[in-house]
Amino acid sequence: MTIADLKPHQSGIIVRLCGSGYIRHRLLELGFTPKTKVTLQKVAPFGDPLELSIRGYEISILKKDAKLVIIEAIKDENRFNR
Amino acid sequence: MKIALIGNQNCGKTTLFNQLTGSNQHVGNFPGVTIESKVGYIYKDKKLELVDLPGIYSLSPYSKEEVITRDFLIEENPDVILNIIDATNLERNLYLTLQLQETGIPLVVALNMMDELEKSHLSLNLAHLKEFLKVPIIPISALKKEGLKELVDQVKSVQKKLPICYYYDNSKLSSFIAESKNLIATDNKESKINDLFIITQVLEGNLDIADKYGISQDTIDKLNKLKSKIEQSYNLDCEAVVVDYRYQLIEKIINSCLKRETFETEEQRRSRKIDRFFTNRYLAFPILFLILGLVFYLSFGVIGNTLSTIFEQMIASFISFIDVTFFYDVNMILRSLIIDGVLNGIGSVLIFIPTILVLFLFLSLLEDSGYMARIAFIVDKPMRFFGLSGKSFVPLLLGFGCSVPAVMATRTFNSDRERRMTIFLVPFMSCSAKLPIYAVLTAAFFGNKAPFVMMFLYGLGIVVALMFSLIVKVLFKSVPPPFVLELPSYRFPSLKSTGMLMKERCKDFLKKAFSIIFLATIVVWFLQSFDLRLNYVTDSSVSLMAMMAKSISPFFQPLGFNQWEIISALITGLIAKETVLSTLQILLGSIDTIHQLLGPLEVMSLLVFILLYMPCVAAFAAIKRELHSTFDAILHMLLQTSIAWLCSFLFYVIGGLLI
Numbered sequence: 001m002t003i004a005d006l007k008p009h010q011s012g013i014i015v016r017l018c019g020s021g022y023i024r025h026r027l028l029e030l031g032f033t034p035k036t037k038v039t040l041q042k043v044a045p046f047g048d049p050l051e052l053s054i055r056g057y058e059i060s061i062l063k064k065d066a067k068l069v070i071i072e073a074i075k076d077e078n079r080f081n082r
Numbered sequence: 083m084k085i086a087l088i089g090n091q092n093c094g095k096t097t098l099f100n101q102l103t104g105s106n107q108h109v110g111n112f113p114g115v116t117i118e119s120k121v122g123y124i125y126k127d128k129k130l131e132l133v134d135l136p137g138i139y140s141l142s143p144y145s146k147e148e149v150i151t152r153d154f155l156i157e158e159n160p161d162v163i164l165n166i167i168d169a170t171n172l173e174r175n176l177y178l179t180l181q182l183q184e185t186g187i188p189l190v191v192a193l194n195m196m197d198e199l200e201k202s203h204l205s206l207n208l209a210h211l212k213e214f215l216k217v218p219i220i221p222i223s224a225l226k227k228e229g230l231k232e233l234v235d236q237v238k239s240v241q242k243k244l245p246i247c248y249y250y251d252n253s254k255l256s257s258f259i260a261e262s263k264n265l266i267a268t269d270n271k272e273s274k275i276n277d278l279f280i281i282t283q284v285l286e287g288n289l290d291i292a293d294k295y296g297i298s299q300d301t302i303d304k305l306n307k308l309k310s311k312i313e314q315s316y317n318l319d320c321e322a323v324v325v326d327y328r329y330q331l332i333e334k335i336i337n338s339c340l341k342r343e344t345f346e347t348e349e350q351r352r353s354r355k356i357d358r359f360f361t362n363r364y365l366a367f368p369i370l371f372l373i374l375g376l377v378f379y380l381s382f383g384v385i386g387n388t389l390s391t392i393f394e395q396m397i398a399s400f401i402s403f404i405d406v407t408f409f410y411d412v413n414m415i416l417r418s419l420i421i422d423g424v425l426n427g428i429g430s431v432l433i434f435i436p437t438i439l440v441l442f443l444f445l446s447l448l449e450d451s452g453y454m455a456r457i458a459f460i461v462d463k464p465m466r467f468f469g470l471s472g473k474s475f476v477p478l479l480l481g482f483g484c485s486v487p488a489v490m491a492t493r494t495f496n497s498d499r500e501r502r503m504t505i506f507l508v509p510f511m512s513c514s515a516k517l518p519i520y521a522v523l524t525a526a527f528f529g530n531k532a533p534f535v536m537m538f539l540y541g542l543g544i545v546v547a548l549m550f551s552l553i554v555k556v557l558f559k560s561v562p563p564p565f566v567l568e569l570p571s572y573r574f575p576s577l578k579s580t581g582m583l584m585k586e587r588c589k590d591f592l593k594k595a596f597s598i599i600f601l602a603t604i605v606v607w608f609l610q611s612f613d614l615r616l617n618y619v620t621d622s623s624v625s626l627m628a629m630m631a632k633s634i635s636p637f638f639q640p641l642g643f644n645q646w647e648i649i650s651a652l653i654t655g656l657i658a659k660e661t662v663l664s665t666l667q668i669l670l671g672s673i674d675t676i677h678q679l680l681g682p683l684e685v686m687s688l689l690v691f692i693l694l695y696m697p698c699v700a701a702f703a704a705i706k707r708e709l710h711s712t713f714d715a716i717l718h719m720l721l722q723t724s725i726a727w728l729c730s731f732l733f734y735v736i737g738g739l740l741i
Contacts, residue, residue: 017322022144023564025286028325029140030566031174036329042357045366046463049472051569055173056342058350058569060459065564 001073003066006040012071013037019068031055032069084131085237088151089166090175091137092570094194097579098166098224099134124234141181143288146493155185156275156294162240166192170202170347172340176332186276188240189217192233196221202347210339225576255327262308285309285320349571356572366460377444386437393436397429415618423607427664428600438514442483442587450575458567468548469555471565474504481511485701489708499560503551505708506718509697510547512540515659519692522663522673527685539693546694602657606665622669641691642684642734658698687734694726
């Protein structure tokens with residue numbers, strides 16, 4: 001699954017990044033590296049973009065870019081873990 | 083000593099810059115770096131030159147700002163980098179710090195928002211952090227002016243070369259990089275930049291640095307060989323390896339230095355609560371329209387109008403005072419120049435200072451509080467329909483204030499297409515300089531319906547801009563631009579920064595009023611007071627100005643207005659839009675005379691033309707600078723004027739049929 005499949009307030013652990021070029025590099029540098037936890041905070045009124053929290057800050061990206069980030073869903077949600 | 087101030091966006095960089103340099107700043111221009119950066123002297127000490135570079139996340143050259151900052155470091159050889167980081171968002175901020183460390187330029191870290199840490203339920207072990215980073219770290223609060231003196235002392239006493247740090251651990255990547263250590267050293271000897279920085283840049287695929295640095299193809303080939311070796315060894319592309327390596331280091335640092343008591347900081351929790359309304363599915367847009375409506379209503383209606391009226395009376399009595407006191411029984415030409423030309427001309431423009439300041443105040447409050455980013459977030463999807471993104475919204479909104487800062491605000495864009503489009507559309511957003519023209523003309527013709535006519539004009543500008551963008555999107559089937567946007571926590575804007583911005587705008591405006599507009603009023607006065615043989619004429623319809631205007635009047639015939647007075651006003655409006663009004667004032671003697679020239683329909687057609695035709699020279703200069711091409715800028719102007727003509731024509735023809 002990818003970040004785009006998360007529901008609001010659900011989290012996942014990043015497995016890897018697909019895609020190439022600018023957007024991939026940018027996502028990596030923003031901290032979307034493997035084994036990092038990412039949470040979908042909310043979705044904009046018209047369904048795009050998505051607001052995520054990762055590494056203790058908030059970033060908003062497009063749904064189509066969120067589809068590049070392969071994640072593993074976390075079953076037992078524990079909000080106090082990284 | 084040249085000090086480069088570098089940091090992420092929203093980490094208090096501008097606040098720190100303002101606190102350190104006070105009002106003591108100017109716009110610096112650096113050869114080779116095609117941007118104006120703010121430069122100031124720390125505590126008025128001419129030896130400490132602080133350069134405010136754009137807010138960035140990394141040194142990879144993906145946005146214009148990152149290129150600027152990176153090239154500044156390479157080409158301008160700053161003595162020290164002052165890196166400001168947000169203590170409440172350490173993890174991501176440290177990424178840039180690590181990259182800056184790779185450059186080998188001496189680094190001092192200002193750890194900002196230390197006072198927020200406790201409130202955020204975070205505790206930081208500063209000693210551990212210093213040990214890891216091996217650079218001086220000074221805790222500060224830019225907003226409360228805490229720790230600034232220590233920071234400046236540290237910057238002054240920083241050592242020449244940084245001890246090279248973290249790439250010399252035991253990791254696989256480090257040993258690979260150690261292998262290539264000597265590759266670059268032979269190529270360049272003079273530079274202060276560390277080889278390590280060049281190596282990691284090439285490994286990350288940023289090959290443009292090789293050109294800038296004059297690195298031989300041979301070296302690049304060797305580095306590329308290293309790159310494929312690393313990729314094989316990690317079974318991952320090199321970009322990801324390098325980035326991941328930095329983040330692993332950061333995680334190590336964070337785990338040993340930072341204790342989180344809760345998952346989110348106090349600020350974030352507060353922001354989330356506010357956002358439950360502001361970005362709510364149903365409430366977001368009503369709230370947006372309410373806020374923007376309020377901003378425009380307050381600045382153009384209540385506050386701006388009241389202040390302007392008071393100001394207007396003051397100016398009028400000042401002018402008549404001068405007239406009576408000094409020009410009783412003086413040479414008629416001189417009196418005509420000073421009173422009718424200069425004073426009335428400038429006066430008609432100065433009246434609008436309060437309105438413009440209030441508008442800028444609100445726009446900067448929206449920006450500093452963090453709401454601007456939310457606007458971009460919620461409008462992104464609808465903007466995409468028109469081939470734009472949420473990011474374009476902010477410059478377009480600023481365009482209602484002034485095109486110059488609005489055009490400059492497009493620098494954060496990483497899509498060139500969107501950037502160009504936004505720059506083109508900004509002038510359609512009716513800037514505050516046009517407001518006086520609308521205000522006076524609509525009041526003269528439409529009485530108490532004037533506010534609706536003004537609203538119509540503002541709306542028309544938006545509609546024309548969106549339609550144009552949509553047409554281009556459909557015609558060229560353009561790909562939507564990428565979009566990455568940080569949503570900072572809501573913050574109370576700093577009064578000092580806002581105050582300084584106001585002061586700056588006021589200064590800009592006054593400078594404009596007393597330079598360009600002053601000059602324009604004299605030129606206009608001259609052109610309308612003298613004829614071809616340079617005789618002083620009392621009837622300005624035989625003046626130079628009238629001749630010029632009459633020669634292009636057929637062009638305006640289809641639009642319903644071809645009087646030379648009006649065309650002259652449009653021409654002088656190119657100097658600054660306010661001048662349209664001051665010229666009409668001079669040429670007609672009194673604005674009310676315009677009733678003899680135009681009817682309501684013609685005035686509407688004129689207003690539409692004024693709304694859309696090419697922007698003033700200041701905006702032209704800004705557009706030219708941002709596009710890096712005089713030709714493109716002129717093309718923009720021609721296209722805008724054509725669109726203005728077309729809209730005005732359609733309006734006049736269709737309006738004529740309906741009435």
